[in-house]
Amino acid sequence: MTNTVTHKHVHDDQDHKTHGLKRWFYATNHKDIGTMYLVFACVLFFLGGAMALVIRAELFQPGLQFVDPGFYNSMTTMHALLMIFGAVMPAWTGLANWMVPMQVGAPDMALPRLNNFSFWLLPFAFTLLLLTLFVPGGAPAGGWTLYPPLSLQAGDSFPLTIFSIHLMGISSILAAINVIVTILNMRAPGLGLLNMPLFCWTWLITAYLLIAVMPVLAGAVTMLLTDHFFGTAFFTASGGGDPVMFQHLFWFFGHPEVYILILPAFGVISEIIPTFSRKPLFGYQSMVYATASIAFLSFIVWAHHMFTVGMPLAGQLFFMLSTMLIAVPTGVKVFNWCATMWKGSISFETPMLFAVAFLFLFTMGGLSGLMLAIVPADFQYHDSYFVVAHFHYVLVPGAVFAIMAGVYYWLPKWTGRMYNEKVGKLHFWLSAIGVNVLFFPQHFLGLAGMPRRIPDYSTQFADWNSVSSVGAFIFGFSQLLFVYVIWSAVRSGEKAAVRPWESARGLEWELPTPAPYHSWETPPSQGVIAKGSMR
Amino acid sequence: MKRYLSHALTTTFAILGSLAPLAAHAEWGNLNMPVGVTELSKEIHSLHMTIFWWCVAIGVFVFGWMIWSLVAFRKSQGAKPDTTMVHSAKAEIIWTVIPVVILVIMAVPAARTLIAIEDTRNTEISIKATGHQWKWQYEYLGENVSFFSQLDRASDEARQLKSGINPTTVPDYLLSVDNPLVVPEGTKVRMLLTANDVIHAWWVPAFGMKKDAIPGNINELWFKVEKGKTGIYRGQCAELCGRDHGFMPVVVKVVTKDEYKAWLAQQKTAANPAAAEPTAEPAVDAVSTIAALPAAPQG
Numbered sequence: 001m002t003n004t005v006t007h008k009h010v011h012d013d014q015d016h017k018t019h020g021l022k023r024w025f026y027a028t029n030h031k032d033i034g035t036m037y038l039v040f041a042c043v044l045f046f047l048g049g050a051m052a053l054v055i056r057a058e059l060f061q062p063g064l065q066f067v068d069p070g071f072y073n074s075m076t077t078m079h080a081l082l083m084i085f086g087a088v089m090p091a092w093t094g095l096a097n098w099m100v101p102m103q104v105g106a107p108d109m110a111l112p113r114l115n116n117f118s119f120w121l122l123p124f125a126f127t128l129l130l131l132t133l134f135v136p137g138g139a140p141a142g143g144w145t146l147y148p149p150l151s152l153q154a155g156d157s158f159p160l161t162i163f164s165i166h167l168m169g170i171s172s173i174l175a176a177i178n179v180i181v182t183i184l185n186m187r188a189p190g191l192g193l194l195n196m197p198l199f200c201w202t203w204l205i206t207a208y209l210l211i212a213v214m215p216v217l218a219g220a221v222t223m224l225l226t227d228h229f230f231g232t233a234f235f236t237a238s239g240g241g242d243p244v245m246f247q248h249l250f251w252f253f254g255h256p257e258v259y260i261l262i263l264p265a266f267g268v269i270s271e272i273i274p275t276f277s278r279k280p281l282f283g284y285q286s287m288v289y290a291t292a293s294i295a296f297l298s299f300i301v302w303a304h305h306m307f308t309v310g311m312p313l314a315g316q317l318f319f320m321l322s323t324m325l326i327a328v329p330t331g332v333k334v335f336n337w338c339a340t341m342w343k344g345s346i347s348f349e350t351p352m353l354f355a356v357a358f359l360f361l362f363t364m365g366g367l368s369g370l371m372l373a374i375v376p377a378d379f380q381y382h383d384s385y386f387v388v389a390h391f392h393y394v395l396v397p398g399a400v401f402a403i404m405a406g407v408y409y410w411l412p413k414w415t416g417r418m419y420n421e422k423v424g425k426l427h428f429w430l431s432a433i434g435v436n437v438l439f440f441p442q443h444f445l446g447l448a449g450m451p452r453r454i455p456d457y458s459t460q461f462a463d464w465n466s467v468s469s470v471g472a473f474i475f476g477f478s479q480l481l482f483v484y485v486i487w488s489a490v491r492s493g494e495k496a497a498v499r500p501w502e503s504a505r506g507l508e509w510e511l512p513t514p515a516p517y518h519s520w521e522t523p524p525s526q527g528v529i530a531k532g533s534m535r
Numbered sequence: 536m537k538r539y540l541s542h543a544l545t546t547t548f549a550i551l552g553s554l555a556p557l558a559a560h561a562e563w564g565n566l567n568m569p570v571g572v573t574e575l576s577k578e579i580h581s582l583h584m585t586i587f588w589w590c591v592a593i594g595v596f597v598f599g600w601m602i603w604s605l606v607a608f609r610k611s612q613g614a615k616p617d618t619t620m621v622h623s624a625k626a627e628i629i630w631t632v633i634p635v636v637i638l639v640i641m642a643v644p645a646a647r648t649l650i651a652i653e654d655t656r657n658t659e660i661s662i663k664a665t666g667h668q669w670k671w672q673y674e675y676l677g678e679n680v681s682f683f684s685q686l687d688r689a690s691d692e693a694r695q696l697k698s699g700i701n702p703t704t705v706p707d708y709l710l711s712v713d714n715p716l717v718v719p720e721g722t723k724v725r726m727l728l729t730a731n732d733v734i735h736a737w738w739v740p741a742f743g744m745k746k747d748a749i750p751g752n753i754n755e756l757w758f759k760v761e762k763g764k765t766g767i768y769r770g771q772c773a774e775l776c777g778r779d780h781g782f783m784p785v786v787v788k789v790v791t792k793d794e795y796k797a798w799l800a801q802q803k804t805a806a807n808p809a810a811a812e813p814t815a816e817p818a819v820d821a822v823s824t825i826a827a828l829p830a831a832p833q834g
Contacts, residue, residue: 062702062703062708062709063693063694063698063700063701063702064694064695064696064697064698065696065697067696068696068778069778069779069780069781069782070778073775073777073778073780141777141778142775142777143775147734147775149732149733149734149750150733150734150775150776150777153733153777237749237750237751237752238750238751241751242751242752243734243749243750243751243752244749244752277608277616278610278616278618279616279617279618279620280618280621281621282620282621282622282623283621283622283623283627284621284622285622286627308736308745308746308747308773308774309747309749309752309754310746310747310749310752310754310755313649313650313653316649316653317646317649320642320645320646320649321642324638324641324642325638327634327638328631328634328635328638331630331631331634332627332630332631334597335597335626335627335630336627338597338600338601338604339620339623339626341601341604341605341608342600342604342608342620343608343614343616343617343620344604344608344614344616344617345608345609345610345614345615345616346604346605346608346609346610346614347609347610347611356601356605359601360598360601363594363597363598364594367590367593367594368590370586370590370641371583371586371587371590374582374583374586374641374645375645375649376575376578376579376582376645376648376649376652376743377579377582377583377586377645379579379652379743379744379745379746380568380579380583380740380743380745382745382773383736383738383745383773383774384773444565444566444567445565447566447567447568448565448566448567448568448569449569449740449770449771451738451771451772451773451781453775453780453781454771454780454781455781456694456702456709456781456782457709457781458707458708458709458710459702459703459708460565461565462703463563463565464563464565
């Protein structure tokens with residue numbers, strides 16, 4: 001994800017590029033900020049991944065070999081917070097920063113200084129969060145869901161965690177405002193909303209989700225803070241509050257949040273599959289409407305995360321049916337992608353390999369999600385490893401694979417250099433095999449009755465846990481190849497063509513390679529728009 | 536590159552090979568949800584299998600379509616793209632309507648089972664389970680019998696960090712307790728669940744049921760173990776409840792009705808030798824205890 005090459009050979013004074021650290025601290029250029037977001041996401045991906053490997057090392061065999069159960073709980077909690085808020089969300093914002101202005105024919109993001117601020121909040125947010133590892137009482141250990149009363153038992157980490165989440169939330173909201181304003185106000189004249197690439201569409205919808213739900217999370221964690229320090233009892237039963245209320249607030253944020261993580265992935269996949277099938281995207285408009293329906297439904301399904309808290313029958317039935325309904329627009333998307341490949345002319349470069357793996361494995365996660373929607377069966381699946389398998393299938397070979405696909409796909413345009421296709425493919429195959437060895441056995445463990453978030457387990461779960469841990473180490477270490485392949489491309493990759501993928505469509509491919517530091521300073525002409533348009 | 540690949544594969548196989556001793560007590564066959572011992576758990580299991588097979592059918596269709604496309608339309612095999620194929624209202628209506636129909640077919644039995652699960656009428660025994668960090672307290676309502684149930688000593692010693700005790704030598708490692716819950720077979724038992732400190736969840740997979748035990752709330756679930764299915768059934772706390780969340784098993788001993796009566800009588804004498812004769816007093820106490828707990832709004 002590194003893209004720090006400064007193109008000295010093409011440098012001219014019109015770039016107005018400052019040099020050294022100033023370039024990054026004072027950055028207002030969408031490409032520089034995008035790069036910082038992506039590098040930041042990559043660093044956090046490895047930190048969160050290291051924590052996941054601590055978890056899998058402990059779970060390799062029954063018995064406690066390496067860590068104290070309290071620290072183990074900190075690892076699961078921090079792993080989730082780092083991966084969701086530190087890796088996947090910043091990676092999407094980084095891709096949006098790079099691609100949205102180039103795809104809508106705008107010279108930059110609409111609000112460049114706000115853009116700088118929203119990025120530079122993140123290092124502070126995560127410094128606060130990572131500091132908790134060194135405070136008395138240790139890092140937060142109540143799960144990323146922060147359910148009270150357990151989360152209120154945290155030590156000195158508590159206020160640090162809450163303020164860190166506030167900073168992340170502010171950063172996300174500012175980034176979302178920037179994306180919305182850019183897409184709605186800065187499109188090149190003549191580029192209609194329904195001519196935009198799907199990545200812009202999915203990000204536009206994601207940005208609205210962010211603005212709608214981040215304040216809810218901020219409110220809920222602030223109530224936790226006042227419960228802890230100022231004697232309120234929003235969630236404390238003995239003071240007349242209700243711990244379940246927090247869960248409703250949290251998941252009203254939390255379910256749209258999972259679509260915030262996956263909708264931009266739909267956008268990236270909708271760009272890559274047509275390119276490598278050498279055919280336009282099938283059902284462009286229905287893809288847009290399906291994304292919007294998924295976003296709408298995400299607001300009315302939250303309680304499916306809490307079927308076991310004891311809801312009235314009518315509530316359980318409502319949330320079961322609304323959740324099942326999500327399968328319909330999601331199905332439309334999968335079918336459209338299949339139809340795009342149908343009668344195409346398909347080749348398998350690294351971005352396409354990741355996109356195809358996304359298609360298979362995200363669908364797997366979707367099917368287990370459908371099973372989880374069935375309330376009576378969920379009484380068995382809930383809080384078991386089946387759930388862990390489900391959401392990792394949609395997040396790792398789902399969101400993370402799509403991010404990697406996007407990076408491989410656009411890297412030549414960003415840097416002007418090609419990655420090494422052989423190493424890229426090796427990275428793909430090790431990741432795809434590793435991720436399945438890692439997460440597929442967790443379905444078995446969950447169905448056999450292993451609860452999640454436990455540091456040790458009964459011996460009947462030993463075999464599949466050790467397989468899963470082997471998969472984790474294969475997957476984890478093969479990500480070093482990702483860094484290597486990108487680093488070597490940036491340093492010494494072959495020069496990329498103006499159109500590295502001959503069938504790629506979208507305004508970004510109408511720019512020179514590498515994309516100049518300031519692109520689309522004059523809006524694209526009608527002819528260029530017609531060529532790069534999605535219709 | 537080939538050399539790297541073969542090296543990676545060799546390493547993988549070496550690691551997998553080192554696992555072979557683990558397979559000695561193979562539990563590789565634990566792939567699916569076990570069939571339970573209560574009517575509801577059997578219904579849930581068959582529901583699970585029904586949705587599973589639907590998912591398999593959908594998977595065969597979708598993955599089949601994907602694989603077919605990926606194989607048949609390879610550029611390397613000279614496939615020419617049909618760039619006119621960009622939209623079809625007919626296709627899109629079909630793949631919207633068919634999933635809706637499948638979902639309705641799935642939802643009907645699910646709703647039926649759910650209604651049965653929520654029907655807590657006509658229960659014969661009520662037991663209140665209170666979650667504590669990290670043990671369960673069981674109260675037989677109206678019987679003046681109450682006790683704590685926590686991880687047994689053998690497991691507790693073995694589960695300490697670097698204990699040096701091989702968990703496979705401990706019988707029912709992490710799944711056995713000092714005092715199991717005792718219930719009779721063929722009887723509709725209602726569990727009332729609450730907690731004293733943080734949220735816990737009571738789960739016995741063989742009963743098909745899991746529900747959260749939440750401070751300030753009373754949740755209920757019921758189970759009726761089929762006649763002839765006496766034995767010991769094991770589960771665990773299923774909601775993260777702090778440091779020792781993984782060490783808070785739920786163990787239920789199912790006995791015949793006569794054995795249950797004898798056990799209950801013995802518990803009463805043990806608990807209160809002076810008043811061996813049951814009185815109406817404790818029953819009132821137990822009910823008033825529940826009534827005194829603040830009932831927070833649910834749902």
